[in-house]
Amino acid sequence: MMGSPTLTGASIEVRADFPVLERTGRDGRPIAYLDSAATSQKPSAVIEAMSSYFRHSNANIHRGVYQLAEEATELYEGARRRVAGFCGSDATGTIFTANATAAINLVALSYGREHVGPGDEVLITHMEHHSNIVPWQLLCEDRGARLRYLSVSDEGTLSLEELDSVLAEGRVKLVAVAHISNVLGTLNPVGEIVARARAAGAATLVDGSQAVPQLPVSVSEVDADFYVWTGHKALGPTGIGVLHGRRSLLESMRPAIGGGGMIGHVGLDRSTWAEPPAKFEAGTPPIAEAVGLAAAIDYLAAIGMERVRAHERELTAHALERLPAVPGITVYGPRDPEGRGGVISFAIEGLHPHDVAELCDREGVCVRAGHHCAQPLMRLLGVGATARASFHVYNTHEEVDRLVEALVKARSVFGL
Amino acid sequence: MAMDELYRDYILDHYKSPRNFGELDPHDLQWHDHNPLCGDELGVHVRVEGGRIAELRFHGQGCAISQASASIASEELVGMEVDDVARLSADWVTDLLGIDISPTRRKCALLSLKVMRGATSGDASWPESQSV
Numbered sequence: 407m408m409g410s411p412t413l414t415g416a417s418i419e420v421r422a423d424f425p426v427l428e429r430t431g432r433d434g435r436p437i438a439y440l441d442s443a444a445t446s447q448k449p450s451a452v453i454e455a456m457s458s459y460f461r462h463s464n465a466n467i468h469r470g471v472y473q474l475a476e477e478a479t480e481l482y483e484g485a486r487r488r489v490a491g492f493c494g495s496d497a498t499g500t501i502f503t504a505n506a507t508a509a510i511n512l513v514a515l516s517y518g519r520e521h522v523g524p525g526d527e528v529l530i531t532h533m534e535h536h537s538n539i540v541p542w543q544l545l546c547e548d549r550g551a552r553l554r555y556l557s558v559s560d561e562g563t564l565s566l567e568e569l570d571s572v573l574a575e576g577r578v579k580l581v582a583v584a585h586i587s588n589v590l591g592t593l594n595p596v597g598e599i600v601a602r603a604r605a606a607g608a609a610t611l612v613d614g615s616q617a618v619p620q621l622p623v624s625v626s627e628v629d630a631d632f633y634v635w636t637g638h639k640a641l642g643p644t645g646i647g648v649l650h651g652r653r654s655l656l657e658s659m660r661p662a663i664g665g666g667g668m669i670g671h672v673g674l675d676r677s678t679w680a681e682p683p684a685k686f687e688a689g690t691p692p693i694a695e696a697v698g699l700a701a702a703i704d705y706l707a708a709i710g711m712e713r714v715r716a717h718e719r720e721l722t723a724h725a726l727e728r729l730p731a732v733p734g735i736t737v738y739g740p741r742d743p744e745g746r747g748g749v750i751s752f753a754i755e756g757l758h759p760h761d762v763a764e765l766c767d768r769e770g771v772c773v774r775a776g777h778h779c780a781q782p783l784m785r786l787l788g789v790g791a792t793a794r795a796s797f798h799v800y801n802t803h804e805e806v807d808r809l810v811e812a813l814v815k816a817r818s819v820f821g822l
Numbered sequence: 823m824a825m826d827e828l829y830r831d832y833i834l835d836h837y838k839s840p841r842n843f844g845e846l847d848p849h850d851l852q853w854h855d856h857n858p859l860c861g862d863e864l865g866v867h868v869r870v871e872g873g874r875i876a877e878l879r880f881h882g883q884g885c886a887i888s889q890a891s892a893s894i895a896s897e898e899l900v901g902m903e904v905d906d907v908a909r910l911s912a913d914w915v916t917d918l919l920g921i922d923i924s925p926t927r928r929k930c931a932l933l934s935l936k937v938m939r940g941a942t943s944g945d946a947s948w949p950e951s952q953s954v
Contacts, residue, residue: 756838760860760885760930764828777861790861790883819826820834820886 420709421800423449431770438771438805443588443616443749443796445638448702452642455701456694467693468667468684482693485700486683492703493633494624495650501683502646502691506615507537509634509649510582512686513611514541515662517632517655518580521609524550527577529608531556531564531594532786533587536779538613542582551579558786562590562739562746566598573606580609585617585628589778589792590739591722591746593617600630609655615639619798620718620747622711625650637695641798642702646695649686656682663688706799714799718748721797725750725806732813734822738787748797751778754813756822759793765816766793771809828921829886837886842896846879851904853940854882857929862888866937868904875902880934887919887927892934894918899938908943910935911952 421427424447431437439447459481465474467482483497490500503509518541522528528542532555546553554572556564564583572578581603585596600610611632617623619640625633632655637646651659661668661679665688670678679685706714723743729735734755740746754762759775766773774794777784784790795809846867854865862884869877878899880892895915899907915935916923923931932949939945 758883758885758889760862760887760927761829764927776859781861784861790863819829 420449421802423451423705424800425450425453427800431772432768433770435770438769438801438808440795440797440801440805440809441772441774442619442639442798442801443794444774445644446619446641446798447800448643448698449641449705451705452698452701456643456698459694459697464694466690478693481700482691482696485696488700489648489696489703490650492707493618493635493648493650494626495633496653498682499651499653499656501649501651501656501686502696503634503649503686504645504692505638505647506613506634506636507541507647509632509647510537510611510613511541512649512662513632513634513651514545516659516686517609518542518545519549519662520660522546522549522551522579525577526551526579527554527572527575528552529554529556529569529572529578529581529603531583532558533562533564533590533592533780533783534582534584535588535613535615536781537615538582538584538611539782542580552577554578555782556583558590558592558783561741562587562592564592564594564599566595566602569599569602573602573608576606578603578606578608580611582611582613585612585614585623586621586747586749587739587780587783588616588749589751589780589783589794591749591751592740593621593746596628596630600628604629616747616749619706621715631655637699637702640699640702641705642699643695646692646699648699651682653682656686659686661685661688665689667691709799717799718797719743721801721803721806722746722748722750724803725795725797725809728806728810729813732810733817735813738792748801749794750796751792751794753789753792754817757816757820759791761820762793762813762816765819766809766812769808769812769815771805771812773809830921833886833890833919833921836890836893840880840889840893842877842879842893842900843881844879845881846877849879851941853937855933855937855940855946857884857888857933859929860885862930862933864888864892864933864937866934866941868938868941870904873904875899875904875907878938880937884933885927885930887923887930888933891915891919891931892937895934895938904942907938907941908945910939910949912949913951915949916951 465478467479610630612630614635618635633650638644668688763775849867851868864882
């Protein structure tokens with residue numbers, strides 16, 4: 407049995423819960439994994455829960471009358487209730503998808519197609535991940551609608567005044583925005599954005615992929631019509647995402663994907679639909695993944711999301727303080743750790759981000775380099791790519807220091 | 823400064839002072855492409871004389887490997903028959919670079935040849951290795 411994970415100030419006692427962190431990198435030292443914004447590492451509790459499911463309880467869910475199927479069904483539906491509770495949502499409005507991308511596409515294909523028409527507008531921001539851009543491009547192209555972007559300031563923030571002025575033109579039918587930017591780390595005022603959009607008659611979607619893993623999030627407080635996130639960035643497995651949808655909308659929406667499990671009655675020519683959430687879960691769902699995700703959020707809840715947030719903020723503050731010591735560095739996003747999550751993008755003059763990441767890897771420091779699936783934002787920043795470090799509960803101040811050392815060393819390899 | 827197995831002196835020299843970089847006007851052939859993995863962009867302008875590459879200029883932004891590969895390749899490409907470029911394989915570039923390229927950096931190294939093959943034959947596919 408696992409003890410309760412604890413975070414004591416800056417020194418973290420959860421590292422032993424993450425088996426992969428024991429492995430060494432190219433330099434023979436344990437890796438400094440600073441890429442949790444891409445995917446988080448998994449605690450033993452998640453690995454064990456999924457393994458135990460496959461060893462002891464594996465069966466397809468719903469309709470099975472034998473004990474095993476009953477157990478699997480209860481594990482899956484129990485996971486849904488725990489995930490809903492964790493995010494301050496209700497189970498009937500909590501739909502399991504393949505990932506956050508699938509959840510956004512579901513909304514675009516189902517709600518979007520019915521409510522966005524010729525001449526209408528979908529409003530997103532210049533700091534969105536491709537997953538919150540491309541589904542809306544496809545929708546707007548299909549429906550003869552226009553996709554608009556809110557600009558991003560030099561400090562990496564959105565302007566509520568600009569939001570108001572675009573909404574005032576009266577054509578916006580849907581607003582979709584990231585809770586935390588996966589590049590800039592900006593913590594957006596999503597509650598305020600949702601309230602203003604609603605007042606203007608627009609539906610709202612918030613992409614919480616970077617927020618749910620590191621902040622206390624109450625979906626009912628944000629009050630968006632749709633709130634999506636993904637399991638694998640929140641210490642859970644890949645292959646599962648979550649869509650929290652407003653019940654009244656889910657009930658009236660036509661499903662975008664048809665198949666088994668989502669029907670009421672199937673006739674030869676037409677069918678009726680099951681109630682939400684089943685209505686939007688065609689086919690055998692990610693059962694083991696739901697079990698793993700439930701274990702992940704139980705693990706996070708045992709630490710306490712307030713403390714997870716405090717830890718992220720402390721590491722981010724430390725990084726924001728240390729990184730400027732690297733000559734030629736530009737750090738993107740808000741300066742104040744209060745206004746951002748544990749994601750920091752940066753560039754070093756004379757060193758391409760790919761080379762930065764390669765040279766960090768020599769020191770066992772895992773950072774990401776590239777466009778981070780945010781090409782419109784890269785163009786706005788005037789760069790082709792950035793390097794990015796991101797943190798989670800298992801990261802330490804020492805690892806941030808190792809990053810800074812690796813960056814200084816990288817410059818010397820390039821004779822800078 | 824320690825000798826690095828990837829970032830060798832000549833690689834860094836070509837990265838910092840790339841040969842045949844810039845624009846070329848007028849030009850007879852041109853192509854522009856990017857590496858979808860990282861968003862790096864590379865374009866080329868080529869002037870042709872009597873079926874041979876008389877002059878070329880690469881332009882764009884990229885990492886040390888992609889920029890050095892374009893610079894080193896450019897020196898070999900001048901004087902080459904235009905029709906011969908389509909026959910160059912991925913090995914041609916990696917041999918020219920003379921360093922071990924990991925799978926994650928392979929496209930960085932191959933982007934310059936991809937762009938040149940596009941300019942000379944319209945072939946937009948990634949160059950492949952002959953020695954499989």
